[in-house]
Amino acid sequence: MGKQSQTSKQSKDICALCGGLCEHGTTTSTTDFGDALIVVRSVPALVCQQCGEAWVETAALAALEDIVTNARARKVPVEIVTMAA
Ligand SMILES: [Zn+2]
Numbered sequence: 315m316g317k318q319s320q321t322s323k324q325s326k327d328i329c330a331l332c333g334g335l336c337e338h339g340t341t342t343s344t345t346d347f348g349d350a351l352i353v354v355r356s357v358p359a360l361v362c363q364q365c366g367e368a369w370v371e372t373a374a375l376a377a378l379e380d381i382v383t384n385a386r387a388r389k390v391p392v393e394i395v396t397m398a399a
Contacts, residue, residue: 329362329369330369332364332367334363336363339368349391352382356397358370374397
């Protein structure tokens, strides 16, 4: 019977930077286009408990991209959006 305790199981809950455990939380996403800075707050993310790195949840990526695209279309130099829960 397999006794492989440490298989290379790729989990989203493990930080890709330091291997620490990530917990559900939120982060602030900043996208700098040079002519426009889009800041999105309260983005669902897995936050590393060890190094603090935040990984935007896969399920939230499309919505985040949408917000950034829409915000940029407004052609303002700085846009700060808070993502709805
Ligand atoms: Zn980490």
